[in-house]
Amino acid sequence: MIERIVPTETETAEAYGDLPEATLLPEEEPIVKSAVAKRRAEFTTARHCARQALTRLGAPAGAILTGERGAPLWPEGVVGSITHCEGYRAAVVARPAHITSIGVDAEPALPLPSGVLEAVALADEQVAVKELLESAPDVRWDRLLFSAKESVYKAWYPLTRRFLEFEEARLVFDPAGGTFTAHLLAGPARAGSRTLHTFDGRWLSQDGIVLTSVTVPA
Ligand SMILES: CC(C)(COP(=O)(O)OP(=O)(O)OC[C@H]1O[C@@H](n2cnc3c(N)ncnc32)[C@H](O)[C@@H]1OP(=O)(O)O)[C@@H](O)C(=O)NCCC(=O)NCCS
Known part of the structure; x- marks a missing residue:
């Protein structure tokens, strides 16, 4: 998948x-x-x-x-x-030659343990997740947000060699399109001559797993 x-x-x-x-x-x-x-x-x-x-x-x-x-x-x-x-x-x-950096992350499609959403999500992300859990309850949006942040980190680290805190990226999901955008709040990542303020991601929920990817194309 x-x-x-x-x-x-x-x-x-x-x-x-x-x-x-x-x-x-x-x-x-x-x-x-x-x-x-x-x-x-x-x-x-x-x-x-x-x-x-x-x-x-x-x-x-x-x-x-x-x-x-x-x-x-x-x-x-x-x-x-x-x-x-x-x-x-x-x-x-x-x-x-095709991809500068990539991160993938899988998580079980289960609710995050109590308190974790508040620890990893910005205030507006928490609001968005709660709304999505009501409007599209087939997807565990809290777990998906967590996974997407881990994918962001896995793509970010090889480019920057720096840690990235959970509050240092703001994620916005497109629920219908299966995509998300990560706004890099810690400052941009450099990829060759490019300065990246955002990363593009994709997501999927299937077979009891939520799966995310972040790709920085060459
Ligand atoms: C490293 C981290 C992202 C791994 O995620 P996870 O859900 O715990 O575990 P996963 O099984 O999905 O991924 C583990 C794999 O990630 C890879 N990985 C670990 N550290 C990595 C890094 N700094 N950069 C890129 N990939 C890394 C490794 O291949 C590892 O597997 P391995 O040890 O068997 O080789 C997570 O443990 C972590 O430290 N998160 C804090 C940083 C973060 O996510 N910030 C969010 C910014 S918005």
């Missing part, structure tokens, strides 16, 4: 749970050496998905180590993003 919300120039792979055939490469073992079994399993399946996507892209499908602040280290000439949540793992990769 992730291919529905990313550009055609990307390659994707996804899994609805952990795959027995998924394995880690020896260089990746230290990353999850002390991890609990659940974290190790989701990491392993997501790395497996990432290697499938890299192979489809025609890129080397070797070890994908973890860099600063948890960002995956893609091979030279590749950009990408990884997500995992209960029952779902996915990876998306592309060539920098």
Whole structure:
């Protein structure tokens, strides 16, 4: 399903749970050496998905180590993003000639725990989410907002190498179009010679999962 919300120039792979055939490469073992079994399993399946996507892209499908602040280290000439949540793992990769940065995030389509919306959403975002929960209750808009902010961060970080607080992006959803715009309140991101004040995103709610992407095209 992730291919529905990313550009055609990307390659994707996804899994609805952990795959027995998924394995880690020896260089990746230290990353999850002390991890609990659940974290190790989701990491392993997501790395497996990432290697499938890299192979489809025609890129080397070797070890994908973890860099600063948890960002995956893609091979030279590749950009990408990884997500995992209960029952779902996915990876998306592309060539920098087409895509400058990409972030994807999956979440279970369940209400956010009490207090989380207030912690991650600006006042006007909270109003918009509450209105959408009433007018279009088939979608968990609170969870979708959270996911969209995580996708914003995953696309933002490789460009800026800076953390982004939840209140540093203001998101506006197009409920009918399956898109959203993120206004970057912490200051713009630079992509080559471009100065970006907004990111464009897409969203989907399907099979009990909410899924978001943010793409910065080349
Ligand atoms: C990093 C973060 C976004 C991950 O999101 P999550 O919903 O917890 O988890 P997901 O499974 O969807 O994504 C985890 C993957 O994100 C990727 N990731 C982690 N840090 C990253 C970073 N700094 N940049 C890009 N990708 C990153 C990794 O591939 C990671 O999986 P892995 O450790 O198995 O390689 C989240 O934990 C976080 O720190 N959020 C705070 C920052 C933020 O979201 N700000 C909002 C700004 S509007």
